[in-house]
Amino acid sequence: MQENTPMRLTTQRQVILEELIKVTSHPTANEVYDMVRKRLPRIGLGTVYRNLELMSETGLILKLEVGGTQKRFDAVVKPHYHVRCIDCGKVSDVDMPVQQSINESAAKSTHYQILSHHIEFTGLCDYCTKAKHQTSVN
Amino acid sequence: MQENTPMRLTTQRQVILEELIKVTSHPTANEVYDMVRKRLPRIGLGTVYRNLELMSETGLILKLEVGGTQKRFDAVVKPHYHVRCIDCGKVSDVDMPVQQSINESAAKSTHYQILSHHIEFTGLCDYCTKAKHQTSVN
DNA sequence: TTATGTGCAAAACATTTGCAGGAGT
DNA sequence: ACTCCTGCAAATGTTTTGCACATAA
Numbered sequence: 001m002q003e004n005t006p007m008r009l010t011t012q013r014q015v016i017l018e019e020l021i022k023v024t025s026h027p028t029a030n031e032v033y034d035m036v037r038k039r040l041p042r043i044g045l046g047t048v049y050r051n052l053e054l055m056s057e058t059g060l061i062l063k064l065e066v067g068g069t070q071k072r073f074d075a076v077v078k079p080h081y082h083v084r085c086i087d088c089g090k091v092s093d094v095d096m097p098v099q100q101s102i103n104e105s106a107a108k109s110t111h112y113q114i115l116s117h118h119i120e121f122t123g124l125c126d127y128c129t130k131a132k133h134q135t136s137v138n
Numbered sequence: 139m140q141e142n143t144p145m146r147l148t149t150q151r152q153v154i155l156e157e158l159i160k161v162t163s164h165p166t167a168n169e170v171y172d173m174v175r176k177r178l179p180r181i182g183l184g185t186v187y188r189n190l191e192l193m194s195e196t197g198l199i200l201k202l203e204v205g206g207t208q209k210r211f212d213a214v215v216k217p218h219y220h221v222r223c224i225d226c227g228k229v230s231d232v233d234m235p236v237q238q239s240i241n242e243s244a245a246k247s248t249h250y251q252i253l254s255h256h257i258e259f260t261g262l263c264d265y266c267t268k269a270k271h272q273t274s275v276n
Numbered sequence: 277t278t279a280t281g282t283g284c285a286a287a288a289c290a291t292t293t294g295c296a297g298g299a300g301t
Numbered sequence: 302a303c304t305c306c307t308g309c310a311a312a313t314g315t316t317t318t319g320c321a322c323a324t325a326a
Contacts, residue, residue: 008300008305029291044308049291051306065258067203069316070290083250095247103259109233112221112261119257120203121241123250146280146325167316182283187316189281207291208315 007058015039016051020061020075026082026091028070066091066120083121087128094121145196153177154189158199158213164220164229166208204229204258221259225266232259 007013019035020027027035033048052073056063062074066082068089081094107114124132145151157173158165165173171186190211194201202210204220206227219232245252262270 005305010300010306012307042308044310046292046309047307050293053292065205081244083244083248083252085250086253092248092250094244096243102257105234106219106221106232106257106259110221110230110259110261111264112223112230112259113267114221114259114261115224116261117257117259119240119244119255121244121248121250121252121255123248123252123254126249129251143280144326148281148325150282168314180283182285184284184317185282188318191316 007054012036012040012043012047013051013055015043016048017055017060017075020073024076024093026064026066026072026074028072030070032073064091065118067122079116081119081121083123083125085125085128086122087124087131090125092125094119145192150174150178150181150185151189151193153181154186155193155198155213158211162214162231164202164204164210164212166210168208170211202229203256205260217254219257219259221261221263223263223266224260225262225269228263230263232257 015036016032019039020032023035025031029049029052030045032052033043033045036043036048052061052063055061056073059077062077064072064074064082066072067084072091076093079098081096081098082091083094084091103114103117106112106117153174154170157177158170161173163169167187167190168183170190171181171183174181174186190199190201193199194211197215200212200215202212202220204210205222210229214231217236219234219236220229221232222229241252241255244250244255
């Protein structure tokens with residue numbers, strides 16, 4: 001099994017990464033596909049999936065396994081937490097410090113070898129909060 | 139839109155809940171289907187999905203939106219954290235105290251109204267840890 | 277009796293994969 | 302040249318849904 005063949009620099013990969021870096025919206029694979037297609041109309045959805053997967057394995061980007069039905073992707077690789085709006089599904093970053101010490105607490109409570117953790121907050125984004133207050137007719 | 143019609147107590151619902159209570163394995167909908175089918179061979183997969191969804195909305199059970207491709211279900215409703223094995227995908231409970239204060243930290247760092255949080259740890263279960271050590275041929 | 281729930285099958289999504297031709301090194 | 306990569310389309314896997322019949326209340 002070959003491990004260290006470097007990833008080829010293809011136009012598709014460059015554009016996918018560039019588009020992902022442009023946004024902070026944590027797009028799904030399909031949303032990335034839509035963004036990239038504006039520049040490369042003939043790109044295939046499979047290529048987008050393959051490359052997002054590959055880049056996340058390499059550590060070039062982050063694959064977010066947050067709630068909802070689709071995986072999301074993030075060009076910000078530095079560990080950080082996320083909030084997801086229960087109404088609209090939007091995912092945003094939470095700029096609070098990542099507590100590595102939490103891993104040690106967990107290690108004491110399981111038989112697992114703990115490697116990392118992720119916190120997903122759940123709440124209402126400001127837009128949906130306002131929408132709730134405007135009409136209590138629901 | 140009717141909101142408060144009580145859920146009917148059907149055999150299917152009883153059996154689904156009973157089977158879920160028996161295990162600590164956080165089964166997927168399909169695994170629940172297999173468990174339940176031993177007692178109700180003619181139950182449909184759709185019924186299992188519908189009822190797991192309904193019970194999680196009611197708060198009778200928990201729907202876990204952890205990593206991996208399938209949702210998982212848990213009869214333990216009390217808030218608690220989970221670990222997922224990156225090798226075999228197994229999900230287990232982490233018996234460490236849930237820190238409500240973490241919600242306030244997050245509230246300061248976002249424009250969201252924070253409602254709750256969930257921590258998913260990632261690591262290697264004891265079985266997979268041993269498997270790793272037995273053969274470094276991989 | 278009647279609104280809800282069920283089984284079955286099809287549909288709807290999300291993601292992966294096989295393959296023949298194309299492009300990076 | 303020789304792999305690796307891409308587009309396309311089909312396959313796979315998960316979840317949802319429409320409908321006619323069944324059943325709890």
